Amino acid sequence: MELIDNAYSIQGVKLVDICEQFGTPVYVYNAEKISSQLQRLQNAFSGQRVKIKYAAKALTNLNILKLLKKQGAGLDVVSIQEAYIGMKAGFLPEEILYTPNCVSFDEIKEAVELGLRINIDNISILEQFGATYHDSVPCCVRVNPHILAGGNLKISTGHIDSKFGISILQLRHLQRVIKTYNIKVTGLHMHTGSDILDSEVFLKGAEVIFDLAREFKDLEFIDFGSGFKVAYREGDVTTNIEELGEKLGNAFGDFCKSYGRDIELWFEPGKFLVSESGFLLVKTNVIKTTPATVFVGVDSGMNHLLRPMMYDAYHDIFNVSNPKGTTRVYSIVGYICETDTFGWDRKLNEVKEGDILAIKNAGAYGFSMTSNYNSRFRPAEVLVINGEAKLIRKRENMEDLLKNQVEIDI
Incomplete structure (x- = not known):
């Protein structure tokens, strides 16, 4: 303004x-501000195979989605309705990551039929998914790293009392379910919530998820969610995106070398973009x-x-x-x-x-x-x-x- x-x-x-x-x-x-925020994030991680998946729940107007699609973003949705809106805006099903919470398995099946990328955040649904699809439909697994981000507790999702994600303390249980049903896991997802003040929170999360990722041999991407803090008043501390791009980008590059191949680095900002x-x-x-x-x-x-x-x-x-x-x-x-x-x-x-x-x-x-x-x-x-x-x-x-x-x- x-x-x-x-x-x-x-x-x-x-x-x-x-x-x-x-x-x-x-x-x-302001369309220019949305475009510049997306460009800033893309530039910060230009050295990596980065994909930005806009978190549609922040603002789902069709025209905002079309603008972000035109600028090269993908889409992150939390409901089947958001997925339909995203497809109406022009996103292909494979460009949409579907990350629901506490939905029925019927909705999961509908998402599979649409061809969305499926992100599962609890053991119960993962067992049903495996029993139904085995390795015929790949999925992503959302883990809870038990890292508390900044901001209001209602928007922090990585702490131990959060309903979101599969606890890293349940790794052995998770592995047994995956092995039992021969589930193909192609992505790992971590999200700590909004208002992350500095890159150290991401780097701590990276250490956790990199260790976990070595247990999965078919990964195509690791998704770090978002939580980038923006200024709400003069003098607010915000996430230094350029510093984060350098530090996390280097850490991710080192991980890919140890993993044996390059995979994609994903983020799903909502608030940061709009x-x-x-x-x-x-x-x-x-x-x-x-x-x-x-x-x-x-x-x-x-x-x-x-x-x-x-x-x-x-x-x-x-x-x-x-x-x-x-x-x-x-x-x-x-x-x-x-x-x-x-x-x-x-x-x-x-x-x-x-x-x-x-x-x-x-x-x-x-x-x-x-x-x-x-x-x-x-x-x-x-x-x-x-x-x-x-x-x-x-x-x-x-x-x-x-x-x-x-x-x-x-």
Whole structure:
């Protein structure tokens, strides 16, 4: 987001103009930022046979998927529905890694029939998979390295109490199942969750997974997941992707030599690729002063951006309509019948009723976690690409709210 001619803009398109054209609340994404983040990651590991699988759960709009496919990314999905959306966006089944959790075996079989790459994260499903397919369908195995990443516990997936992955402490059990059913394992996957602060966490995980990988002779790839930390506020420590590329790339190269052949290095970033590209633009409905606080009430809420309420996530907020105004302190809240606070005690340029506010880092897990709570409509989505703002999802209406309800005689 740039401040040009006293107005916030993306690729020269003023945010206030986007609001006038498409209304509020509205999600806005910067295509250039998404492309540059992907390019940065690809460049950092340019010395390896690297594949980037975008984690679709972060933002599943078809146009975002098409953009990333055009830039050379593959896809990581966690549900059969995400897989269908990915294929509609143009991804081939073999470009899609399917990594579900706690789904029925029927869904696993559907994924096999579609031709997806299957990633299995528990012994029970692996036994069913082996009994059904033996070595006729290869699979990847997701392991839990018991390494705690940074960030909120709800988004850390590698610790010992996590439901994700097969524990490295179950290696012997895992090996017995694979041998018993003659399962062909072509990939190993590790994911510690989001907000990894430095490359040392990846390197510790690499030591674990490299040792494990030597037990498997048919590997085609090792998938390190993601968890790259992005900045949510000024001064935030972020993952040094270039340093990680050098250190992990060298370690992976050494592993391949000891393994006897080169295999592929995979990552599956979501937040890293799309978080900073996105903004949720909202309109100020009311300024409410109490004895303790000045509230800015906006035309959005936890139904449109759940992260602050679910994870206590921090999102920077700017007054788009008055970027040079006197700085005052406000608490920004939503219009939902809950305590849905986007930010407490924030310094904003003076806000008046009708002003447009921009909530940053809304590209990842923003729209994808929206709901119709309080029977509110989901917002529109707009992509700014090649200097033009284009509508990529219409705002919902009453017909959308009611279309799946079935009236009966009461």
